[in-house]
Amino acid sequence: MDRKTARDVYRVMRRIRGFEERSATLFGENKIWGTIHSYAGEEAIAAGVCANLRDDDWITSTHRGHGHCIAKGADLGKMFAELLGRETGYCRGRGGSMHIADTSKGNLGANGIVGGGIPIATGAALTAKQLGTDQVAVSFFGDGAANQGTFHESLNLAAIWKLPAVYVCENNQYAESLPVKRAFAVDDIAVRAAGYGMPGLRIDGRDVRAVYDAAREAIARARAGNGPTLLVADSYRHEGHYYGDPRKYQSKDEIEGWRKRFDPLTDARAWIVDEGIASAADLDAIDREVAEEIDRAVAWADAGPLASPIALPGDVYAGD
Amino acid sequence: MQATEARAPAAAREMFYSEALGDALRLEMARDERVIVIGEDIAEHGGAFQVTAGLLERFGPTRIRQTPISEIGIVGAAVGAALTGLRPVVELMYVDFAGLAMDQIVNQAAQNRFMFGGQARVPMVLRTQGGSGRGNAAQHSKSLEAWFAHVAGLKVVMPSTPGDAKGLLTAAIRDDNPVIFLEHKLLYRTKGPVPEGEHLVPLGKADVKRAGRDLVIVTWSREVLFALEAAERLARDEIEAEVVDARTLVPLDKETILASVRKTHRVLVLHEAVKRGGYGAEIAAMIAEEAFDDLDAPPRRLAGLETPIPYAQHLERSVVPQVDDIVRAAKELVA
Ligand SMILES: Cc1ncc(C[n+]2csc(CCOP(=O)(O)OP(=O)(O)O)c2C)c(N)n1
Ligand SMILES: [Mg+2]
Numbered sequence: 053m054d055r056k057t058a059r060d061v062y063r064v065m066r067r068i069r070g071f072e073e074r075s076a077t078l079f080g081e082n083k084i085w086g087t088i089h090s091y092a093g094e095e096a097i098a099a100g101v102c103a104n105l106r107d108d109d110w111i112t113s114t115h116r117g118h119g120h121c122i123a124k125g126a127d128l129g130k131m132f133a134e135l136l137g138r139e140t141g142y143c144r145g146r147g148g149s150m151h152i153a154d155t156s157k158g159n160l161g162a163n164g165i166v167g168g169g170i171p172i173a174t175g176a177a178l179t180a181k182q183l184g185t186d187q188v189a190v191s192f193f194g195d196g197a198a199n200q201g202t203f204h205e206s207l208n209l210a211a212i213w214k215l216p217a218v219y220v221c222e223n224n225q226y227a228e229s230l231p232v233k234r235a236f237a238v239d240d241i242a243v244r245a246a247g248y249g250m251p252g253l254r255i256d257g258r259d260v261r262a263v264y265d266a267a268r269e270a271i272a273r274a275r276a277g278n279g280p281t282l283l284v285a286d287s288y289r290h291e292g293h294y295y296g297d298p299r300k301y302q303s304k305d306e307i308e309g310w311r312k313r314f315d316p317l318t319d320a321r322a323w324i325v326d327e328g329i330a331s332a333a334d335l336d337a338i339d340r341e342v343a344e345e346i347d348r349a350v351a352w353a354d355a356g357p358l359a360s361p362i363a364l365p366g367d368v369y370a371g372d
Numbered sequence: 373m374q375a376t377e378a379r380a381p382a383a384a385r386e387m388f389y390s391e392a393l394g395d396a397l398r399l400e401m402a403r404d405e406r407v408i409v410i411g412e413d414i415a416e417h418g419g420a421f422q423v424t425a426g427l428l429e430r431f432g433p434t435r436i437r438q439t440p441i442s443e444i445g446i447v448g449a450a451v452g453a454a455l456t457g458l459r460p461v462v463e464l465m466y467v468d469f470a471g472l473a474m475d476q477i478v479n480q481a482a483q484n485r486f487m488f489g490g491q492a493r494v495p496m497v498l499r500t501q502g503g504s505g506r507g508n509a510a511q512h513s514k515s516l517e518a519w520f521a522h523v524a525g526l527k528v529v530m531p532s533t534p535g536d537a538k539g540l541l542t543a544a545i546r547d548d549n550p551v552i553f554l555e556h557k558l559l560y561r562t563k564g565p566v567p568e569g570e571h572l573v574p575l576g577k578a579d580v581k582r583a584g585r586d587l588v589i590v591t592w593s594r595e596v597l598f599a600l601e602a603a604e605r606l607a608r609d610e611i612e613a614e615v616v617d618a619r620t621l622v623p624l625d626k627e628t629i630l631a632s633v634r635k636t637h638r639v640l641v642l643h644e645a646v647k648r649g650g651y652g653a654e655i656a657a658m659i660a661e662e663a664f665d666d667l668d669a670p671p672r673r674l675a676g677l678e679t680p681i682p683y684a685q686h687l688e689r690s691v692v693p694q695v696d697d698i699v700r701a702a703k704e705l706v707a
Contacts, residue, residue, distance in 0.1 A: 110456060143489035151487035160455055161488060165479050171445050172480060175452020175460075182408060182434060182458060189452070202475075205445025212440070365623075368486050368525050370493045370548035 053264050055329045061103050061260050062320050062335065065095035066342045068119040069317055071128060072291075074346050075118070075135060079295045084135045088149045091119035093290035096316035097222050098123035100263025101190060101283075104271045110158040110176040110189040112169030115150050116222075116289075117162030120192050125157040128346060132353035140352075145359025146367065166227070167193060167200030170219070174206040177215035177280070188274045190218045190267075196227025198241055207282065211248040216274035218267065219282045222257065224289040229301040245282040257285030258316045261323070288314040384535070384565035392534035392566045393423045393499075393555070396541035397461065399570065401431055404459065407545060410437045410446055411463030420465045421501060421560045443472035447498065451481045451550075454496040459545060467502035467516050467554060481550040482525030495548045497541070501555040503594055503644055504688050508557075510680035513688075515593075515645035520552040521621045521654070527551045527575055528621040532596035534564040536619055539573030547575060556594040578625035580632065584612035586706050587638035590629055590655055592618045595642050595693060602698035611706055621651055629655065630663050637668040638705050644692045647675035674701045 053061070072092045078084045091098070094116075102123035105111070113120040121131060126142070134141030134152055142152050153161035160176060163169040173191030180187040197203060198221050210217045221241055225232055238244075245252020251270075256262045263285060270281035288310045292299045299307065324330050330338075387395065401407045409424055415438040418425030428436045439446050443464065450460040464470060470477065477498065484492045504513040521528045527549055531537040537555070544551040581596060582603050589599045596617045603613040616632050618624065633639050639659055641652040656671040677691040693701075 110452075112452070141489070143487060143491070146489045147487040153484075153488040153491055155455075155488065155491045160452065160492075161484065163480075165475055168448075168475060168480055171448020171476060172452035172455065174445070175449035175454070176456040177452075178437075178449055179453045179456040179458050182453070183406075189456075202444055202448060205440075205442035206448065208440060209442060209445050209449060213437075367490065369527075370485055370495075 053261050057103055057264070058324055058329045059338070061099045061264065062324060063338050063342065064099040064103070064123050065260065065317050065320060066339055067128065067345070068095045068098065068122050070342050070346045071118055071122060071131065074350060076295055078135065078350070085137060086148055087294045088135070089116040089294050090289065090291035091116050093311070093314060093316070094222055094224055094257065094287045095119055096260035096263050096320070097220065097257045097285045097287060098192065100260040101220055101267040103264055104268045105158070105188065105190065107157055109187050110160055110173065112160045112173040112191045113162045114169060114193055114197070115162060115164055115166070116194070117152055118149070121152050121154060121159055121162065124154065124159045126154045126159065128349035129352040132349050133356045136353050137359050138353060138356035139359050140356035141359070167197040167202040169193060170197065170200070170202045170206045174210050174215060174217055177210060177217035178213070180216050181213065186275050188216045188218065188271050190220060190271070192220045192222060194227060195221060195223040195225070195232050195235065195241065196230070198244070199235055207248045207250065207280070210280040211250045214277065214279040216277065217280040218270045218274055219280065220267070221282065221284040222287055223284055224287045226289070226293070226301070228293045231301070240284070242282060242284040250280050250282060252282040252284070254284045254286065257287035258314050258319055260316055260320055383568045385568055386563050387534050387566040388560065389534045389537050389555070389562050389564070390421055390423050390560040392538040393541055394425060394427065395566065396538045396545070397424065397427060398430065400542060400545045401427070401435060406457060406459045407461065408435045408437055408453070408458055409461045409463060410439060410450055412439055412441055412465055414438050414463050419463055421557065424463065443469050444476055447473035448476040448480065450496045451476050451484070451494060454494045455484065455492055459495045461497045461499060461545060464498055464500035466512050467500045468511050468514050470500065470516060470519070477520070477526070477550070478523050482523050486525060493548045494550045497544045497551045497553050499541070499553045499555065501557050503556040503558060504681045504692055505558045505594070507683060507685060507688065509683040513681035515643065515676065517554055517621055518645060518649055518651045521651050525550065526622060528554065529575060529619065530554045530593040530621060531619060532559065532593055532617050534562065534566045535571070536573055536579070538566050539571045540575065540619065542570070542572050543575050551575070554593065558594055562597070573619070575620045576623040576625055577619065578628040579617045579619055580614060580628065581617045582613065582615040584614035585636060586612045587640060587702055588614040588616055588632040588636045589640045589642055589698070589702070590616045590618060591642040592621065593644065595644055598693065598695050598698055599642055601695045602702065605695070605699050606702055611702060613702055618655070624655070626658060626662070629659065633659055633663045634666045637666055639667070639671045640701055640705055641671060641673045642693055642698060643675045645676050646678050647673055648678050650675050669705055672701060672705050674698060
């Protein structure tokens with residue numbers, strides 16, 4: 053990873069962490085309605101993958117989708133505005149956290165259905181192939197989603213058709229309360245790739261360099277017309293499944309231990325400084341800039357008008 | 373009131389319903405390279421009902437994209453393709469298999485535009501077929517239009533004639549929304565005049581297939597043919613039944629239906645699908661709400677019995693409305 057990219061991905065990860073922290077605060081203040089799922093702890097995956105994507109490449113995301121959305125280039129103000137139910141939000145208050153999409157940046161949406169985005173990314177990859185463009189589609193999904201039928205059907209379709217798709221399984225050790233050990237009889241989810249005839253790679257999802265390198269190769273392979281890849285990134289979510297999760301299925305020791313051992317931001321700071329890419333002071337400056345960006349974004353979002361009433365049929369049906 | 377079918381088009385050719393559908397696909401694929409067909413056994417085999425016969429030779433295997441048996445994978449890929457610039461037409465072999473793909477239909481295709489605040493369009497068609505009458509029994513014979521009609525974001529089309537099949541499929545492919553296009557397995561081998569070349573029947577327009585003064589039968593798909601046959605028999609007893617083919621269930625052409633109700637004052641809503649929770653209930657309720665004072669009798673429904681479709685031929689016939697049943701119901705209604 054070159055020096056500029058290193059600083060860029062650090063900033064992206066910091067923006068994601070900052071967004072999640074501020075969302076938690078807003079949620080605690082009852083300003084956010086419904087449910088939100090924090091991506092804190094998993095930032096290196098979205099940041100490392102999306103650093104290899106162009107604006108016209110596509111992604112599909114998940115219920116834990118803020119990180120993917122930010123890494124694909126979304127505006128934080130419009131994201132906060134969506135969470136706050138404003139007309140100025142990405143989905144004009146119709147979608148909320150679980151349906152944030154930014155089609156202008158190729159983000160085909162978060163998804164409230166576990167595994168729902170996998171076939172959609174596959175279809176986007178089909179478009180690229182059909183129209184002869186060199187666009188790539190990346191599907192982010194969790195370990196839980198890897199046990200959905202859509203995973204099987206989509207990876208097989210992509211493999212037989214050699215679609216320009218990359219499947220990124222974020223193994224954060226849990227599907228809601230179910231630990232991966234009780235959901236898979238294999239230790240390495242990536243071995244499944246062999247069953248579809250595509251490369252499968254298990255990577256350290258804490259290390260943004262490892263994610264970046266693996267994604268770079270997989271995306272280049274897809275872009276060159278050589279077909280799909282499955283990447284499985286080991287990771288850990290710092291927060292509960294959703295804000296307010298009592299986390300009865302995890303011990304305090306586990307949570308605290310993993311949180312310390314598994315923080316892609318702390319790790320990234322360390323090697324960026326060690327390798328002389330930036331000084332601690334430079335990184336502090338980035339942190340401050342991001343904090344200010346978030347303050348501005350929330351203020352802008354808060355000042356926006358409430359989402360307009362539902363207009364039928366136009367909100368639901370295109371055209372006519 | 374428009375009787376599109378009755379007006380003989382300049383150049384029409386007798387065609388099977390299946391051929392008319394294939395004609396629409398062929399013309400739309402030639403017109404727009406973004407239109408692709410995706411589904412099981414649609415290539416060399418020409419589709420389970422021969423609708424795509426000949427298209428592989430003409431358009432090749434990338435645009436006639438034959439798939440493994442992966443219903444949700446196929447429909448989901450079509451959703452993703454539609455979101456990103458293609459106009460896919462999915463062939464789902466039997467509507468009874470829709471359960472396997474329902475998430476992509478209901479939670480994704482139907483709702484993407486809305487959930488994303490208008491950022492997306494999902495111009496895809498899901499062609500499939502349903503209905504009984506071929507001894508295929510319970511898992512291959514259902515009429516499930518009510519499932520789809522209930523979901524905001526879908527359009528639902530059910531053509532009864534070859535001409536309508538071509539015109540409505542063309543309109544469905546050009547529509548920017550997900551359209552559920554429900555064919556009937558026993559209509560594929562029916563023949564009728566089909567306009568040559570470009571032929572569009574707009575979605576949301578019912579068709580008065582027969583004019584009459586004594587009652588109106590509102591129906592769709594194969595029951596239109598039964599209703600027309602019943603109307604002939606009723607005419608011998610000097611009962612003149614109007615037959616309105618709804619053609620599109622969503623959006624529904626309320627005006628045409630209400631105009632017929634206001635003219636005849638009696639209405640029989642007829643469909644093959646199970647009566648309970650069927651789309652006929654929606655139409656009967658709509659009529660009661662909007663034209664109660666025009667009615668001389670309560671709206672009446674004649675529909676499938678509340679049972680899975682049985683296998684044996686005589687049993688199969690006994691659970692969905694036949695011509696005799698329609699004649700009887702109409703006579704009771706006008707009595
Ligand atoms: C089809 C479906 N089943 C169940 C749920 C409820 N649910 C939401 S998230 C989740 C866990 C998903 O786990 P995983 O895919 O590992 O993603 P993670 O939350 O760990 O990021 C479940 C069970 C759902 N939203 N959709
Ligand atoms: Mg998980």
